Amino acid sequence: MKKQRPVNLDLNTIKFPPSAISSILHRVTGVAMFFALLFVIWAWAVSVSSPEGFANVQALMDGLIGKIIAIGTASALTYHILGGIRHGIMDMGHWEELESGNLSAQVVIGLWVVLTVVIGVALW
Numbered sequence: 001m002k003k004q005r006p007v008n009l010d011l012n013t014i015k016f017p018p019s020a021i022s023s024i025l026h027r028v029t030g031v032a033m034f035f036a037l038l039f040v041i042w043a044w045a046v047s048v049s050s051p052e053g054f055a056n057v058q059a060l061m062d063g064l065i066g067k068i069i070a071i072g073t074a075s076a077l078t079y080h081i082l083g084g085i086r087h088g089i090m091d092m093g094h095w096e097e098l099e100s101g102n103l104s105a106q107v108v109i110g111l112w113v114v115l116t117v118v119i120g121v122a123l124w
């Protein structure tokens with residue numbers, strides 16, 4: 001093994017390529033959806049338990065916290081589906097080169113930002 005290997009421990013100088021950001025976002029949104037599902041299942045259960053339960057969930061979802069949860073969950077699902085479709089296409093042997101992989105990652109991230117704004121406006 002070479003004694004003088006390149007070492008870079010200064011994390012501030014490391015720049016992530018779009019494909020790396022896309023990969024991290026895919027995992028983060030997947031984990032976020034797992035936790036969001038706990039809330040969704042709880043909200044469903046409470047809302048069908050009684051008329052008061054329904055009114056409570058309705059009031060919660062009409063408030064700021066409810067809207068942030070709803071928009072965040074929909075945004076995470078949107079990114080995860082877009083990223084999942086990109087993965088499926090890559091599994092079929094496309095966009096595997098450095099340039100095309102980074103371009104498809106940029107397109108997915110761009111589409112996600114646009115769709116999140118649309119979802120945010122629709123749900124607010």
Ligand code: HEM
Nearest residue numbers: 026027029030031033034037080081082083084085087088
């Ligand atoms: C509630 C629904 C879902 C949850 C909770 C979920 C959760 C996750 C999590 C936590 C991961 C990360 C695994 C890892 O990085 O180790 C993952 C990966 C993945 N998900 Fe989902 N997912 C959901 C729906 C979907 C959907 C609808 C699609 C397809 C459009 C999809 C496609 C994928 C793919 C392709 C990967 C692998 C990515 C990779 O190889 O890096 N998922 N999912």
